[in-house]
Amino acid sequence: MTLTDQLTGVRTTPRREVLISGAGIAGPALAFWLNRRGYAVTVVEKAGTLRSGGYPVDVRGTALEVVRRMGILPRLRDAHIDLRRLTFLGGDGGEVASVHPYTVTGGVAGRDLEVRRGDLTDALRTAVSDDVEFLFNDSVDTLDQSGHGVDVTFSGGGRRTFDMVFGADGTHSRTREMLFGPEERFHRYLGHCFAVFTMRNTFGLSHETVMWNTPGRAAALYAVGDDDEVHAFLDFARPEPPYDAFRNPEAQRDLVAAAFADAGWEVPGMLAAMRDADDLFFDGVSQIRVPRWSSGRVALVGDAAYAPSFLTGQGTSLALVGAYMLAASLAGRDHTAGFAAYEQDTREFVTVNQGLVGEGGATLFPATAEALAQRDERLRGLRTVPAAQGRPAHSALTLPEFMPMT
Numbered sequence: 001m002t003l004t005d006q007l008t009g010v011r012t013t014p015r016r017e018v019l020i021s022g023a024g025i026a027g028p029a030l031a032f033w034l035n036r037r038g039y040a041v042t043v044v045e046k047a048g049t050l051r052s053g054g055y056p057v058d059v060r061g062t063a064l065e066v067v068r069r070m071g072i073l074p075r076l077r078d079a080h081i082d083l084r085r086l087t088f089l090g091g092d093g094g095e096v097a098s099v100h101p102y103t104v105t106g107g108v109a110g111r112d113l114e115v116r117r118g119d120l121t122d123a124l125r126t127a128v129s130d131d132v133e134f135l136f137n138d139s140v141d142t143l144d145q146s147g148h149g150v151d152v153t154f155s156g157g158g159r160r161t162f163d164m165v166f167g168a169d170g171t172h173s174r175t176r177e178m179l180f181g182p183e184e185r186f187h188r189y190l191g192h193c194f195a196v197f198t199m200r201n202t203f204g205l206s207h208e209t210v211m212w213n214t215p216g217r218a219a220a221l222y223a224v225g226d227d228d229e230v231h232a233f234l235d236f237a238r239p240e241p242p243y244d245a246f247r248n249p250e251a252q253r254d255l256v257a258a259a260f261a262d263a264g265w266e267v268p269g270m271l272a273a274m275r276d277a278d279d280l281f282f283d284g285v286s287q288i289r290v291p292r293w294s295s296g297r298v299a300l301v302g303d304a305a306y307a308p309s310f311l312t313g314q315g316t317s318l319a320l321v322g323a324y325m326l327a328a329s330l331a332g333r334d335h336t337a338g339f340a341a342y343e344q345d346t347r348e349f350v351t352v353n354q355g356l357v358g359e360g361g362a363t364l365f366p367a368t369a370e371a372l373a374q375r376d377e378r379l380r381g382l383r384t385v386p387a388a389q390g391r392p393a394h395s396a397l398t399l400p401e402f403m404p405m406t
């Protein structure tokens with residue numbers, strides 16, 4: 001505050017303006033905390049509205065404390081989907097094992113949360129909507145840091161200058177590309193591709209997942225509630241990422257159909273539903289590893305900087321914790337010192353969580369017959385009651401206190 005501000009009690013200093021690219025999980029969470037720090041926050045999102053996609057995401061460990069401090073924990077507890085059973089089937093459709101999902105994912109019953117992604121984005125958006133400017137159907141075209149701030153041009157034609165810019169634009173981040181170059185440098189492909197889409201729940205499934213496997217292939221039906229939709233999931237091993245298919249939905253459908261051509265169980269019906277699905281999401285299973293998370297006045301957060309892959313189940317939690325740590329690191333510091341502190345205090349947490357890819361979830365998708373037999377053996381020996389403690393990686397960071405205003 002200026003001296004006049006202090007004498008009059010009225011803040012006359014202009015609020016520093018910042019821009020966040022991406023309104024997924026990390027973007028709105030960062031907007032919330034930067035707004036608390038007194039910044040005037042604008043969020044630009046290329047989609048026309050917040051994506052309400054209903055696939056389930058996990059909020060665990062340290063991230064639970066972030067949502068508690070945001071005041072949205074009770075709302076998320078109400079939205080908890082309470083999956084009760086995860087059943088594994090062999091290639092012939094016979095049951096291999098049926099377990100509580102948390103015995104596989106390392107979740108803690110009664111503490112960790114699993115919510116529809118749309119319920120989380122709604123809660124985040126409601127927490128910030130009065131205080132933050134959202135620009136939908138637009139995106140950053142160019143960033144120029146040669147002056148005193150960041151000069152931004154938008155693809156919609158706008159032009160503005162911000163004190164700082166944040167890339168919260170996901171795994172295929174354009175902000176990261178503008179700062180550090182093409183995605184291939186930072187993309188660690190994990191040897192699988194996957195497709196998710198919704199289809200009618202004609203299977204009588206409720207609060208449960210059923211997964212069919214053969215070596216290198218997994219097909220799952222995920223019923224998050226009692227409604228008449230299930231999330232269909234098809235994962236297949238593929239040594240090289242199919243770059244040509246990433247921007248071509250028809251090529252993606254062909255690729256998935258070819259990979260599952262002779263598959264049994266409910267897969268033929270799933271493939272037929274995929275052809276008509278209007279919400280097909282296809283991607284390679286991969287992590288993002290970037291040597292530095294910022295350059296000048298621009299910093300990355302969430303999947304854009306450190307996507308851990310869905311195999312860890314920690315993408316949402318890393319995005320929430322990363323957003324908090326980034327905003328907290330700017331307390332009393334300029335962007336240079338603040339971004340350095342963010343990275344210094346958060347990187348270890350990211351590294352141990354990305355390391356989970358070798359545990360739990362990853363081993364659910366074995367590529368060889370031998371590995372699949374070993375997995376099935378392990379599943380048959382699992383305890384039916386989940387452990388009282390989550391994986392240490394989930395809580396491997398203690399949040400600093402948050403100072404509300406600069």
Ligand SMILES: Cc1cc2nc3c(=O)[nH]c(=O)nc-3n(C[C@H](O)[C@H](O)[C@H](O)COP(=O)(O)OP(=O)(O)OC[C@H]3O[C@@H](n4cnc5c(N)ncnc54)[C@H](O)[C@@H]3O)c2cc1C
Pocket residue numbers: 021022023024025026027044045046047051055056057058059138139140168169170171172173174175196281301302303304307308309310313314315316317319
């Ligand atoms: C099928 C699937 C299943 C998953 N399952 C789980 C799970 O079980 N547990 C879990 O924790 N995580 C899971 N995840 C991962 C989780 O969804 C992500 O890790 C998490 O959403 C990361 O948040 P983010 O905000 O960094 O990125 P995103 O959620 O990807 O958000 C990025 C946003 O940026 C926008 N955007 C992109 N480019 C631009 C641009 N150029 N300009 C403006 N806006 C742009 C996008 O439209 C999007 O809204 C899953 C992901 C998928 C796809």
